[in-house]
Amino acid sequence: MTSSKKITTRIPMLRESDPQRAPACACGIKLDISRQRLTADEFRDLAVFAGEKGLLEAHRAMVDGAVVNEAEHRQALHTSLRAFSAGAPRYTEVLAERNRLFAFAKAVREGRWRGCRGDRITDVINIGIGGSEMGPHAVWHALQTARPDLKLHFLASVDGVLLERVLSACNPRSTLVVVSSKSFTTRETQVNATAVDQWLLDNGIVGADRSRHMVVVSANPEAADIMCLPPENAFRIWSWVGGRFSVWSSIGLPLAVALGTEAFTEFLMGANEMDRHSVTAPVEENLPAILALMEYWNATKMGVTSHCLLPYDERLRVLVPWLQQLEMESLGKTHDPSGEKIDGVTGLAVWGSNGDEGQHSFYQWLRDGAGRTSIDLVWSEMPGHRYAEHYRVLLANVRAQAEALVARNSDSPYFNAVSTIVLDAVTPRRLGALMAMYEHKTTMLGHLFGINPFDQPGVELGKKLSQRAERGADPKALLAEVAGS
Template identity: 40%
Template sequence: MDEQTVSPRASAGESQGWRERLADKAEALQSTPLAMWLDEDSPACRARAEALSWQWGPLTLDASKQRLDQETLQLLLDWAESRELHRWREALFAGEIVNPSEGRPAWHAASRWGRECPPPSGSEAAVAEAQAQHRRMAEIVACIRNGRWQGATGLPIRHLVHIGVGGSDLGPRLVSEALAEAGAAGAIGVHFVSSMDGGQLLPLMERLDPAATLLVVASKSFTTADTSFNLRTALTWLEEALATDEAEIRRHQLVGVSAHPERMAAFGIPEAHQLTFSEGVGGRFSLWSAIGVSLAVRIGMPAFEGLLEGAHAMDRHFLEAPSRENLPVLSAVIGAWNSQFLGIPSHAILPYDSRLASLPAYLQQLEMESNGKSCMRDGRPVESATCPILWGEVGPNAQHAFYQLLHQGSHTVSAELLAVAHRHGAWGGRLVARLRDQQRLTLANCLAQSQLLALGDEAIPASLQGFLAQGYRGNQPHSVWLLEALTPQALGSLLALYEHKVFVQSLLWGLNPFDQPGVELGKRLASSLYRRLGEEAVAPEETVRDIATERLVSRLTGVMAP
């Protein structure tokens, strides 16, 4: 395929008409109380609620508690079409250059393309390579889970330590936690290490059997400092504990996953223990690639393949469904409406299922690293707010932490509440009744908090009026996601939906969501400061000095001195 760069034909000025009309709608709707739209006895309210709720596969999106009417939604969808959504979407899946700053396509959808469905024209080679790596990954996973993988001393592997950071950690960690119940009894213990300070690694070194521990180093570049330092510490632990040389450890107890096989080979990882993925797969989009090998060890290949199936189904939905029924497109334009036109700078992710505890952190990276930018693809400054600040916590825990601010504080916050309808099906007897009671209580809290966020004081029933303090502000716009069950397929669909949401919003704002230049300079500054803290000589041109930092360096070198 002759790769070509996609560039927007529509200038920012050509979408100005939509912006002006949306700005007028925002001004009109800012002061409209959500309670006015939620009257159960009103036919118009019932019709609006029906029109702002969508169901696809295992997912239901209820956006009826957004500050939104059907006319505004149509304007938002027209805005997306004016930004050439159809053409960019086709370019994404066909492997055209949608990451112009790095001159790359974005191949994350190719990483999960189904075998039964012909790939889009232009993506055939990328899909074939991803499927070949999945087959290699399946062989490694089977060898580990079946007890056939032996360490340097001949002991079967019973523990796996996944060393990565950012997208090489957050995605596999999230899904490993969310689908832990999918793992077979007696499966390999899988542990994730990302913190550069060694704080996560140290307790593992204290309690795991080094002779039965396999290291998986996951790094797209294979040069990330955080990952490299954790890896070297872990290798030193194994070398000293097993009284063998590090080269032997690397041959038996190290698996590498990277876009650079030559760097893995230079490090001493045997080719048979290497897994690769394309440079066109961004780190925060890499869950579906060989980066997921540790996750697959934890939950098993059938569950991992179910995850890919769910994501691929969402890819097809995103490609084929009309915008008015397209969940990623709808989620994207509603989010852009809140941040850009309603001026809401903060967005809370509130899962009402503890298995999704890492979802806020995962989405923080996915959305803020992708669209947390103030320069458009062509280098011009953006003309409006872009990605909001994402934060969140498991909903029931958050109710005892920051919901006070949501309900009675002075900040307007948009939100997404996520709930899972069915769980605990594997349990029986009296215990299942207790667990179902807890699940029913969790769902009731999700619905109650959603009602209170929307209605404020008007949510106080007549029987409690005069007995409860008022001052619930209400009118906090939010959506509610319902999953039928937290299956691999449902989770794969949800995470792929968020990826496509990010892509659509990047089109609305004219951004490149596939690079992250804002994280690079801090790493370079840290390199020279690292050497200075070790009291090494640093050339003047390699560092930038300011009085505050100089005082801290002086203090630290004094404290750290042996």
């Protein structure tokens, strides 16, 4: 497999050569790639290529605890965070922290942990950005009920407008604040935590009373001291967990509180089910491996430059920015771990929206514009509501678009390559499996492209530049230093 194959004017779809190919199914998820732009023979060649590259062997090594983050000399054991077997690496310490997390969440939900004046907790503010916000936000949006017992708010951007909106919706005496940051040095999180702390102070919550309203989640052992909180108010994550892979850890504490430990356990179990599928299924039936191979093919063979996620389910709307961070922060690199430049395309630009709304926004460009795009259409066989007519119309739309988006003129150099992903229901377990599937797709693509999907040097550079700019210095000087090093 090389990236030098010429793109022909007529681009076949898999179903033309293999019309009987059944969708791949696992963990309540059905993946249909028959609208992708390759023949059955080319798909079989891709499976052989995956074997030659040792794709599944590398994936199993990651799950078993190999050092795969070469830049930081670390393991990447997000799969251990949702393990239920003592054979998983670091299982004992993960289970101990999970038990602490669950005990705290139950105490809040059952009214045993209350505010400093005895008020029952009704609102939770999650202060965190990037991986400390996107995963929990996507899960909350998917699984919250119409009238939740506890309301969960997200304070990520360092924008006073958002701060005011969040605080105005909460009563400080019945609010729990969760400050989440792996390093506990993220500037946006520091600024927001200070502002919310001042809000508590302004409302008479000071000294020891603060400990009833604020906890921290971090890999930094000094996080509690930094926030002047007792050690028991700190929940642990680990350096071997990447932020964008961390929703399964104590970063999910707000979810365990707001949704309940039973739902959060189901969420973990669904991800664990996908983990077991990913290390046991042959590549031709392996959902994340198939997705990774399709994206690799589209990027290196088909000249595709972007990947569009189109969920036809309101509950899955926030998966779009979550996947955007997951793939683009992991795969947005052009050098291998040794620093050598990679020849050819690596990760794609990820974008999208709620699919039904997108039809009236950018589908015209997808349908007739001058682009090559890979698309995931995602929907559920079970609606999350009781309105039969709404679901009938929505389902008709997504099925129609699955055909319309690939019905381009065969002589056109522009096209879409479409996969459909159908969940049997949007439940905590199925959502966990879906998100784990995309995680595995991303790390497998890192192996195929020859890059490290677990570091983010571009992000770190941006942080350094912003810190220098905040001090009034010229960030261009730092760029000159980096260029000269």
